[in-house]
Amino acid sequence: MTPTIKDVAKKANVSIATVSLVIHNHERISPETRLRVNRAIKELDYHPSRSARGLASKKSGNIGFIVTEDHFLRSEPFYTRIFLGTEFEARQNEYYILLTIIPADFKKGDKLPRCVLEHNVDGIIIAGKVPEDIINHLVEYDIPMAFVDYYPPSENFPVVLIDNFSGGHQATQHLLNLGHKNIGFIAGDIQHPSIRDRFQGYKMALEDANIEFDAGKCITDEDYPARENGYNAAKRLWENNKDITAVFSCNDAMAIGVMQYFKDAGIKIPEDVSIIGFDDVEADLSLDPPLCTISVPKIEMGIEVMRLINDVLKDRTKSAKKVLVPVEIVHRKSTAQVKH
Amino acid sequence: MTPTIKDVAKKANVSIATVSLVIHNHERISPETRLRVNRAIKELDYHPSRSARGLASKKSGNIGFIVTEDHFLRSEPFYTRIFLGTEFEARQNEYYILLTIIPADFKKGDKLPRCVLEHNVDGIIIAGKVPEDIINHLVEYDIPMAFVDYYPPSENFPVVLIDNFSGGHQATQHLLNLGHKNIGFIAGDIQHPSIRDRFQGYKMALEDANIEFDAGKCITDEDYPARENGYNAAKRLWENNKDITAVFSCNDAMAIGVMQYFKDAGIKIPEDVSIIGFDDVEADLSLDPPLCTISVPKIEMGIEVMRLINDVLKDRTKSAKKVLVPVEIVHRKSTAQVKH
DNA sequence: AGTTTTAATTAAAACGTTTAACTAACTATG
């Protein structure tokens, strides 16, 4: 069988306690003993059993990654990439990530994820908007939590957010720089804090340019951010505003739908209408023309949130840090100077 | 603190062994006792500790999902979706998946993934081609393994494979049906068993149609399947074969590059050249025209391989099952009747 | 030399389960 701590102890002629201390780099171990034990560990190719460790130390070595099913699947390239980022960083910190997809309609009495109930995670990362109820339920377990791309109102946790305001501002500013004055705005769930901030950025950029904000040019009531809703939003936008020369679509999935609508309507991009998105997903590059958009560092967000939770796990008194990750515009062919 | 099995035992007036037996649905428990224990479990909201279970039963409740870094990132939407499939099915079977990304150049002496060394997985799923060395190393641990989308030569394991031969045949047949006779073939790593099978399907379809196979119309030596290599392959193909009217690109990433080349060369799709891909990734829909391709049920593959490993875990004498998942052509605008 | 400090190591309990072996109380059998 695979060697246990006992085998190492025997081989190094010490007690198992000493072996354990060596493994944890405890200071009060003489250099000679340390050497002897380490040699034994290497020779036997010993690796402590995760379960035994977990039981004795009450640390599972796992981090739960919670995301709702519709977020994960609907905007798949987005949260999967954040997940990948946490995964990368987790490896550095000797953690494993337990991906946990919860239904979007989690209610008060519902069962928490199994990994939480079974004490199989040391901390939790919550990605994207989740029902308040689950957060409230989770805090009762006083298990460290960190958020990414969403932040529950009225709570104080470490969090990684996109600099949405800046993104909205940059996007709009870019269109303004190209001479556009009639800029439509399209979004899914305007209740979502991220979207609200992008909207604020849009408004602020207009204000800075002394252009009056026109609510009639803003479609913000589509159900969720998907291509078909982008299509519909563009249709409604265009039918009521033949004067617009540019559209800022708050996310790329909808932007793709927007492009499709204009194509179907025989309106040329970017000659007749400029379009800019938000997210920078893979599909943008395959579009014709490729979509100009605000690029969000998804992998980095995952890395960053993993670091946050790791900090808390190292020192639970640590205060809740908030990180705003910067976004940047990527110039592609879907925008152009306004025609006169 | 959270309740333990002892608390349940006390509350139900039985020994902890009885509680354990009830949890595992052991037969030799009277209905009354069972009821009493279950009630206590519910009242206390008791959930067995994963670590303790793991230690006592030598089952971690985890499955390792191994994939090489370049596979995972390069063809991201592909293996991530397989991963998602395993994840979905794992939840049904009360397992968690530990995603483990290994370097593509794993060598003989390299360290195995931590989850294996620490006995933190009960079984392993290997997705995509991995170095032989790691497989050889892994078998020494006699831990159940199952493969998906790759199968090591000279081994006998449960495996889920795409019906690549049929896919290659269907794709080619579709082009033949449209009247094409000069059909180019483009692939990345022709050493890869999957690609080889697609190639066989292509050849066989030609043979069935009494069209002589022409190796000059096959580009199979690009380094890896990516857009830029598809672009280059198309360039080389076209420069030497101005007579081709259709291209079967063995995977969508390359197909996108192929389309780009033809566009740049002023050749119209599908009017001048029909293109069909293989995989059916998200980006295909954003292309202009949308890419006709062979659709691979990625999520289902993940589900299927998880079932396989689960079967083995339930009964380790089970013999190695092999599953060929069917593929189907999805008709989109990138192919058309050949011009005369 | 005797006492106190300090450094290094160990003994042993604890963590929360599973499970093989055992027991006590019935039930059936000849």
Place this chain on the structure above:
DNA sequence: CATAGTTAGTTAAACGTTTTAATTAAAACT
């Protein structure tokens, strides 16, 4: 009625660590 068999449940060891308190040995003071 003694014996064997069955049923329902219990005892206790085991799983492989961590960690606290205790122990020992050596060094440093009076």
